[in-house]
Amino acid sequence: MDSDCPPLVDHLLAPSGGLIYHLRALRHRHGLWAPFHRVVAGWLAGWLAGWLAGWQPARRELVIVGPNAGYALPDGFLARFERVTALEPDPLARWLLARRPDAAQLAFARLDCLTTPDGLAHLAARFPDAAILFSNVLGQLNAPADDWQTLLARHLAGHAWASYHDVISTRSAPTRDTPCAVSTAENLAATLARFWPGGELEVTDHASFRLAGDAPCRYAIWPIARRRWHLVEWAAHAPLKEKPGRPEFPCPQGGALPRGAHEP
Numbered sequence: 436m437d438s439d440c441p442p443l444v445d446h447l448l449a450p451s452g453g454l455i456y457h458l459r460a461l462r463h464r465h466g467l468w469a470p471f472h473r474v475v476a477g478w479l480a481g482w483l484a485g486w487l488a489g490w491q492p493a494r495r496e497l498v499i500v501g502p503n504a505g506y507a508l509p510d511g512f513l514a515r516f517e518r519v520t521a522l523e524p525d526p527l528a529r530w531l532l533a534r535r536p537d538a539a540q541l542a543f544a545r546l547d548c549l550t551t552p553d554g555l556a557h558l559a560a561r562f563p564d565a566a567i568l569f570s571n572v573l574g575q576l577n578a579p580a581d582d583w584q585t586l587l588a589r590h591l592a593g594h595a596w597a598s599y600h601d602v603i604s605t606r607s608a609p610t611r612d613t614p615c616a617v618s619t620a621e622n623l624a625a626t627l628a629r630f631w632p633g634g635e636l637e638v639t640d641h642a643s644f645r646l647a648g649d650a651p652c653r654y655a656i657w658p659i660a661r662r663r664w665h666l667v668e669w670a671a672h673a674p675l676k677e678k679p680g681r682p683e684f685p686c687p688q689g690g691a692l693p694r695g696a697h698e699p
């Protein structure tokens with residue numbers, strides 16, 4: 436354990452994750468959440484194949500931050516790596532994750548890399564060769580300094596990392612829910628208009644839009660409950676020395692909002 440980085444503290448009742456999340460997963464993962472989980476499986480497959488991050492050689496080691504019980508991870512995903520380390524504060528989630536059939540190489544670490552300004556620097560130093568997956572967690576926690584985009588650029592520029600995370604949540608049903616890729620640097624209002632075209636939209640902003648800067652990203656709708664929708668972003672970064680001359684990203688061209696956490 437890094438001496439000056441706080442350890443992950445167990446929690447079962449936190450607003451992000453915890454028992455409520457397990458109950459929701461029990462209820463929705465094979466129904467309401469299933470189409471979104473299929474989209475996540477596609478993003479992860481693309482990341483492993485290299486075409487979602489521009490280009491990225493196979494990594495033998497993966498660190499997953501906030502996997503919970505792996506509800507959104509497709510079967511077999513963990514087995515693609517020789518070593519997988521999960522950073523997850525929920526003890527029930529850890530227990531369930533460790534029992535997945537693909538978890539033979541799984542270990543847990545107690546590093547809390549999300550609550551101090553230099554947490555990501557400690558993560559980078561402790562796992563210098565690992566690919567890092569932030570598993571729907573960066574939209575749940577306030578950045579401990581600046582914002583997540585700045586911290587990721589500052590501390591993980593030399594790592595291959597990817598994140599899917601809530602960008603906004605709302606009680607307004609989207610009129611379009613087809614996942615899309617955005618390769619131009621458009622603003623949040625323009626991205627929202629792809630799913631909620633026209634008119635005003637009341638949202639909770641999770642302060643996690645375009646975490647990989649100007650790199651192309653992807654979006655999908657996650658209906659987390661019957662009357663609550665999240666817009667989820669997929670962002671990925673490959674270290675400069677590993678990028679090819681021309682990034683491969685086969686995608687078409689494409690408010691002032693309050694801040695909040697996961698809705699119950």
Ligand SMILES: C[S@@+](CC[C@H](N)C(=O)[O-])C[C@H]1O[C@@H](n2cnc3c(N)ncnc32)[C@H](O)[C@@H]1O
Pocket residue numbers: 443451452453456500501502503504505506507522523524525528547548549550570571572575576697
């Ligand atoms: C919204 S859940 C996402 C769960 C899962 N990855 C998914 O996509 O369904 C956020 C997860 O982040 C975990 N989490 C919260 N704070 C964390 C921290 N400081 N470090 C790592 N994980 C954290 C929570 O326990 C929870 O499992």
